[in-house]
Amino acid sequence: MSDFNFTLSGVLDREGPQFYPAFDYVHPLDFPGVNVNELLPVGTTAQLVYDGTMAIPMTGLPAQSAIGVSGFDFTGKALAFATTYSLQILPAAVDMAGNLSTNLPSTTTFADPGIFAQDGFEGPLSAYLAEPAAIVDGTSLPIPAGKKALGFPPESEWNPVYNGRFTARLAVPAGAKTIKFSYLTYWPNIGSPSSVFPYRLAVATPNGVVTRRDLADVDARPLSSPWPSPLPGSADNSYSDLKQLELPLPVGTGQEVIFDIAQPAFGTSDGLVIDDLRIE
Numbered sequence: 001m002s003d004f005n006f007t008l009s010g011v012l013d014r015e016g017p018q019f020y021p022a023f024d025y026v027h028p029l030d031f032p033g034v035n036v037n038e039l040l041p042v043g044t045t046a047q048l049v050y051d052g053t054m055a056i057p058m059t060g061l062p063a064q065s066a067i068g069v070s071g072f073d074f075t076g077k078a079l080a081f082a083t084t085y086s087l088q089i090l091p092a093a094v095d096m097a098g099n100l101s102t103n104l105p106s107t108t109t110f111a112d113p114g115i116f117a118q119d120g121f122e123g124p125l126s127a128y129l130a131e132p133a134a135i136v137d138g139t140s141l142p143i144p145a146g147k148k149a150l151g152f153p154p155e156s157e158w159n160p161v162y163n164g165r166f167t168a169r170l171a172v173p174a175g176a177k178t179i180k181f182s183y184l185t186y187w188p189n190i191g192s193p194s195s196v197f198p199y200r201l202a203v204a205t206p207n208g209v210v211t212r213r214d215l216a217d218v219d220a221r222p223l224s225s226p227w228p229s230p231l232p233g234s235a236d237n238s239y240s241d242l243k244q245l246e247l248p249l250p251v252g253t254g255q256e257v258i259f260d261i262a263q264p265a266f267g268t269s270d271g272l273v274i275d276d277l278r279i280e
Helices: none
Strands: 019-021 033-040 045-050 054-057 059-061 069-073 084-090 106-109 128-130 134-137 148-152 165-171 178-188 200-204 210-214 220-222 237-239 243-248 256-262 271-279
Touching: 019 084, 165 271, 200 243, 256 271
Parallel strands: none
Antiparallel strands: 019 033, 033 069, 045 054, 045 084, 059 069, 084 106, 128 165, 134 148, 148 271, 165 256, 178 237, 178 243, 178 271, 200 210, 200 256, 220 243
């Protein structure tokens, strides 16, 4: 055994904690929570404050920690369009050494697209739309009803498209219980994707809960084909059967909901045509 001497150098922690929202300008369904650069005392809580006095609580991380709080989770909750949210830390934004942070961040959501007209995509579109998702006509694809529909192109290693998305605010009539839409998938006749990643669906109450599902995991009712044989565009594509899907409205739904469908960010996926989106 040998003795040795060593010296530690450094300075005392005199700076308050720093908080980092994941994004400064965010889609209402994409805010995951808040990170912090050092532990906060056990029992510290956080909420997002909007419209002066309204607040949405977040969950402290890690769950049930006896050491300290390392961040705040927002999973399972949604924001609203065109709203600024300020972070509030309770009882105070202090670290384990008692240093106070006086610079708490805020985050703002995407611009308001307006209320979606439940007209089967026939009129002007009031919704958030991220390419390559687009409004398509019957020139090359079958349209379930009317002359226009929402379309997502197929994705493969030969045709990487990435991050197509459609998000709409839908007014909820009194007594309504479900969101409905008709859809079919398609793929080029030259072949089908060897591994298909599902489209993600979400239905949310603004500033409330969000429910997420994979399109492939939701039971759908077959519909009679409205097209004569062969289907439009069948020289280039093969099509699934036409189906109608229903999703229950979230708990606590008020006068509107947010409906969202997103194409897989990576991998392969069939093309998708959606029509007759409505609430009943």
